[in-house]
Amino acid sequence: MVNPVEKKQRLAWLMVLAGMMVTGVSYGIVLNCFGLFVKPVSEMMGFSRQGFATSLTIVYVVYMLCSVYSGKLIEKFGLKRLMRIAAVILPCAYFCNSLCTQLWQFYLLAALQGFCVPFLSFIAFAVIIPRWFEQKRGLAIGLTFMGSGLGGMLFNTLAGDWVVTLGPVQTYQILAAVTGCVLIPLVFFVIRTAPGNAQESSPAAQSVPVPAEGLTLQEALRSPTFYMLLAFVTLIGFTTTVLNHTVVPRLSDMGFDPAYAARVNALFMGVLCIGKVLLGVINDRIGVKRANLLAMSAVLLGLAGLYLAQYQGMHLAVVVGSGLGCAMGSVSYPMLTEYTCGKKDYAAVYGVINATNVLGGAVCPTLTNAIYDSTGSYDAALLMAVVLLLLAVGCHTMVRKIRN
Template identity: 35%
Template sequence: MLKLREKSYYKWIIAFSSLIVMIMTVGIIYNVFTIFTIPVTEGLSISRQTFSLAQTLIFTATIFVNPFISKLVEKTGLIRLIRIFSVATPIFYFGFSFVNSTWQLYLVSLLVGISQCFVSMVPLSILLNSWFDKDIGLALGITFMGSGIGGMIFNPVVNSIIENYSWRHAFGFLSIVMFIFLVPIGLFVIILPPQMSQKEHLTTYQESETAASLNVETRASSAVEENNSYLKDRRFWIISLAFILDGVAGYSIINFVTPYFRDLGYSSYYAANVMAMSMGLMAVGKVVLGFVYDRTNVRFATLLAIFAAFVGLVALYFAQYPWALIFLGFGNFFGSPAGTVSQPLVTKGVFRARDYAKVNGLLVSFSNIGVTLTPIIANTIFDHSGSYRPHFVAMIVLMAICFALFFLVLPRAAKKDSN
């Protein structure tokens, strides 16, 4: 079956379909949200900190939902979940067009946050892992570049709709586009590999790795004995902390570009285009970073990404100078992709194959804990200081700590540690 899967052209259809799904989910829900900061806060007469809590609720939902996705997949089936929430997500997102109060904004955010978990990073990682044995880094990079492409395409479009119509029209437009693409792909395109059941995909990768050295009886007994052993591995907790820090600091490179550049005195058009540039570089960077993971090792690729993120944060601090855009671009290209590409590849490179779905889900959740804290921290600092620059100073320090943690824990050898 593995040979059949490797020869199948359909795995690349799955990869590019997953790319479109990421554009329509993470690309819109995460990476276009901040462009609504000023118009929504002015329209509803709320503070930026109050508005940022809506984004926080979206991320909070992922923290609590992602660790249970593997269990839900076992009970319900991956494809069934994707189909249900491909329809539900754009419907919930459409609710943003009608909010008139803070509690409505928060309710819609929570529903969107829960729903998108079942059609974005963790389910797509499981799906791709069931289709790809080779070039998994490239496949994940292609898929996850969708978040950057979504931001690159829709930030200028949404900015134009807001200026010419209203932010409510912009939310409605995004919802319709999301529905047009998500529903057909979720219902008719995304499938599991040939002859694979709804549940087998969670264990196929593990079996392919161990079949050469372990018989069936040994695998069955060791699975019971070693279940959840990764929780006793100090590397898991150090890596989890590192991803929390990367979530907090790394997301700051993208999340505040539009309001920050407007606060620096640039026009909304210029700020939206800087955001589009950032998203475009991040999108291409995800493919390149995935390729780097495939061709080098998890240590080199991860440290490269974290270093680039550090450079990007320093560039944001000096964003009033034109030369800073060059270094911001470097941070967007290699640093920002770590927020989505690195978790599944670090999981595969460090931990046992049988734990892939569980560990990856947890690492994504830990990363989202950091991402959840980002708007709260940044907008609280902004409300007290009137600037995002003190926030960037703090994030530079956190990213340096993140680099040190990955430097200490990631294996130096190209091969993953199987102990």
């Protein structure tokens, strides 16, 4: 007979595995593969890069709004119900990208995708995983969010070739089919939002518990330190998005084959997988503040490599630096939330922190591609990202535990 404690541990790691797969096809395809479509779709449809990239900005804006109100949405509707709705809508909306002929159609679908992705990735599992783990929490979070990197690596490799051989229309359709085949079985039949026998369809059973220690969101919002934290997260969201979504078009503009650029991006996603686990372990061992400094150094390395991308040897710096640095946005923020504000109102506070991270990501594609459209190069955008990263380091030095 299986010991109840052992059964819970097995189920906990099953949630990690399921979370990896769900984030792999939600965030890993919708966001991490977006860069593959910027150049071919813009050229095929006659759009400017800025115009098409605005669809990604819309995804991020809606994602941000969902993050801000995630605590209330989970309390009212239940996390499981929100995940099921998102699991049905997301593959349908992504498939419809293949039918679009006008920018406004891409924008409408982007809004739907922006609603779905947070409840199938970082918002959902930043709530679920801590409920299952008291120890090795950083490792569990890192492994779960490794899925976005694994998905990005796998589907950048496959879709990079498909875009060249089949075209973006069929590539959208194939990726949508894969997304649906993974999401629906796992979300409906495998994932449990919390341990125990509570009815998961009940919002009350899924509302975030209120531990004794820490601050409410309202208390945190009265602290200047909290706004410094939000500024830090926003700046990091921008700089890491530059790395995440500029690799393929940057290398292509430098004269490298699009399929090669996609493989470099896929390798970056693979290193990102390792980086998330590694950063989770580092957080557990040396604390979130020191781990963040290490990750920001990696972001700087990645930006330098991308700026000097005409030299093929610098592509290794892009892969290694970006792989560890971009892990910060998913792995460090749940732990940074607990470090600064405690567990009392965790979901609501994390939702706001994640929203500011998404805000940085939302501004990035439109701004960087506007710079490209006006200058014909990403050089100025990359230099701007370096300056913003240095500002983020300054903000980070002033982030500390907030006391009531």
